[in-house]
Amino acid sequence: MTPLKPFACLLLVLCTLTGIARADQARDYHLDAGPLGTVLSRFAHQAGLTLSVDARLTTGKTSPGLEGRYPPREGLLALLSGTGLTARVTEGGVVTLVAVDEHALAPVTVASGVPSRAPVSENSGAYTMFESTLGKTPQSLRETPRSVSVLTRQRLDDQGVSSLPEAMKYVTGVTVERFDGGGYFNNFTARGYPADTFQLDGINVQTNANMTDTDLVVYDRVEILRGASGLFQGSGEPGVTVNLARKRALAEYRARGLLSAGRWDSYRGEADLTGPLTEDGRLRGRLVAAYDDRDSYMDRMDSEKQVAYGTLEYDLDEMTTLSLGLTWQEVDAITNQGLPLGANGQLLDLPRSTAIVADWTTLDMKTLDGFAELERRLRNGGEVKLAVRRVERDRTYRSIQSTSLADANGDFTTAYYVVPAELEDTSADLYLNTPFHFGGRTHDLVVGTDYRRSDNLNLYGQVVYSPAAGGGNVFDFVPPTEPAEVDGGRSPSVTEVEQFGVYARTRLRVTDRLSTLLGLRGTWWDSRTRDRGTGATTGEYDVDREVTPYGALLYELNDQWSAYTSYAEIFKPQNAVTRTGDQIEPRTGEQYEVGLKGEYMQGRLNVHAALFRIEDRNRALPDPADPTFSVALGRARSEGFETEISGYLTERWLLTAGYAYTSTEYVRAGDGQEGETFSPLTPRHNVNLWAKYGFSGGALTGLDLGGGVRAVSDFYAGSGNATVDAPGYATVSLFAGYPLGEHTRVALNVDNLLDKKYYEKVNAGTRQNYYGMPRNITLTLRARF
Known part of the structure; x- marks a missing residue:
């Protein structure tokens, strides 16, 4: 098969899909009044938005809630009514809060490239994450008392990396031990020990050198934990845990x-x-x-x-x-x-x-x-x-x-x-x-x-x-x-x-x-x-x-x-x-x-x-x-x-x-x-x-x-x-x-x-x-x- 044929098929599918009329983004919301941070989190999840919030801006504030049908941006403004805050939304659906009086607090800006405070790296333009999902729940890198690295979607794209073995070569302290000419069989080693268990969205899956051929087009980011991780992994080598976080379905076209x-x-x-x-x-x-x-x-x-x-x-x-x-x-x-x-x-x-x-x-x-x-x-x-x-x-x-x-x-x-x-x-x-x-x-x-x-x-x-x-x-x-x-x-x-x-x-x-x-x-x-x-x-x-x-x-x-x-x-x-x-x-x-x-x-x-x-x-x-x-x-x-x-x-x-x-x-x-x-x-x-x-x-x-x-x-x-x-x-x-x-x-x-x-x-x-x-x-x- 010549390369042009599959490329043409992919482009045809993509062009056809981009011609589909965009769905109305407005939807019904039934959110009770409550602490501002909690209400915003519920709204962002339902709207398919990524929330990036400095806790200093929401502490002590409440939201009147939301009842009725709203587009995402109008819904945000309604939730923030009376709080002294307003919202900014990037093209990738990342939401940040800014004080109306921007001299009162430094705004949490989201230009093209500020990482999301939620564990999503695509559209952030960033080379780091505020949080990772290693350890079952989102946790900031600073609050994780372990050695963690994250390969974000932006960094993978900039370096032109599409396979997991190639990506792992650029991780601090990791050695890729190659067993075949095509790079499909590998060991990933850190601190002297190979990875014998991978995580797919935090779920443990056995691996070996013959099964490391994963293509990264499916994933939002790669999270790497160096050292022993038996608490959530169980049996395994104490060198490195690799978590592949998938791309998720989004609420915006x-x-x-x-x-x-x-x-x-x-x-x-x-x-x-x-x-x-x-x-x-x-x-x-x-x-x-x-x-x-x-x-x-x-x-x-x-x-x-x-x-x-x-x-x-x-x-x-x-x-x-x-x-x-x-x-x-x-x-x-x-x-x-x-x-x-x-x-x-x-x-x-x-x-x-x-x-x-x-x-x-x-x-x-x-x-x-x-x-x-x-x-x-x-x-x-x-x-x-x-x-x-x-x-x-x-x-x-x-x-x-x-x-x-x-x-x-x-x-x-x-x-x-x-x-x-x-x-x-x-x-x-x-x-x-x-x-x-x-x-x-x-x-x-x-x-x-x-x-x-x-x-x-x-x-x-x-x-x-x-x-x-x-x-x-x-x-x-x-x-x-x-x-x-x-x-x-x-x-x-x-x-x-x-x-x-x-x-x-x-x-x-x-x-x-x-x-x-x-x-x-x-x-x-x-x-x-x-x-x-x-x-x-x-x-x-x-x-x-x-x-x-x-x-x-x-x-x-x-x-x-x-x-x-x-x-x-x-x-x-x-x-x-x-x-x-x-x-x-x-x-x-x-x-x-x-x-x-x-x-x-x-x-x-x-x-x-x-x-x-x-x-x-x-x-x-x-x-x-x-x-x-x-x-x-x-x-x-x-x-x-x-x-x-x-x-x-x-x-x-x-x-x-x-x-x-x-x-x-x-x-x-x-x-x-x-x-x-x-x-x-x-x-x-x-x-x-x-x-x-x-x-x-x-x-x-x-x-x-x-x-x-x-x-x-x-x-x-x-x-x-x-x-x-x-x-x-x-x-x-x-x-x-x-x-x-x-x-x-x-x-x-x-x-x-x-x-x-x-x-x-x-x-x-x-x-x-x-x-x-x-x-x-x-x-x-x-x-x-």
């Missing part, structure tokens, strides 16, 4: 489209339409679609990706909303398993286009993700929420893998594989979030329960290639013809993991400046492997009522700065047994973190610095008496420093900059590993910088110029004397954007401007060594209606 073209025949199109589906606005919808077709800087590689997302929201009444949605994604690609090492066990100096690949080494992936949410808002400002999510993923990978080092002449051996797999994940979460009053102060409480079941179907061995092996020359690789697929002679197996948990967290405001957070979780975990041919069950493990506590102190030093300290425990089951047949107990440990958080310009600029230490105990190690069994003697430590600044330095200058220092070490291990790093691919130093300046006035009005640097120090793979060293590197990117008219804008992105040649991923084995992308240029046209 909006349509957007995108066309882009780049080096190596890279083409992409997007369409995004949202708005009311009924006259009263109670039913809203959104439809998003993307088509991505591109070749690669590596020989004979290409990929085609299609994405579609639809969601509906319906207000059952003024306090209750039902949301439904479905995402479909399909990938059809030719990819590879990376380069071998040289005969000396070190990296080869090859053209970056070199790839061990054939036209039959295909990757076929299909993902179906459905959700349902029922939210009941309480009149005291709390809420009850029930969410259910189902994710189904199918994957078949036909590959060539190098199985030896390349000799001096470049010859090496290969193996051929067919690797099919299926993953089904069902999650449910029910929680109550409510304020409560005690001791003359208002505190917060979250209590809930969650359930997750993951079925990982392993079909490897059911289908194989014959012949199973071949060879080639790395300096002049000639793709072999495709061997025959044959029955692997083994029944497929399925690994079933179930987790059930109950949790509670409270924020107690001890004084005007001091808050304490206390949390506790109980988890029941069970895993088994079942042969689908014989029905026999093997490898059954369970953990009964594992208790995971959490605690933090947060102290407001002044109106801009807060200091915090936090403590979290680790819980990670291990499928390993001792010589006596006993199951190894879960890995346990603690994370300690202390930090400072600053907030300026009503949350438009956020600053963060933190020191952390993770103690990881009870790691399964090979039994010296019989390495086929395990002993629980391993101990590891991760510690370091992280700092980040993001947001507006001035009205026209946006900046995101982060630095992370990470040290990982085996405190107790076997086979001479003690004292070595346990995450050698994690560089000690990691730097990210991205800035943009928007011109205003004169001939340059509307012009945006930006750029950034991504740099890491040396890293390596392997252990002991068998290591592969990779030099550190730095890449530079540039960006320019300019309006062509009222509704269109063109942007130019140049990645790896200096065409730096570097190895992005290395491996101490015989494959999975990858060069980073050479200089790339992409031209993008965006339209909005």
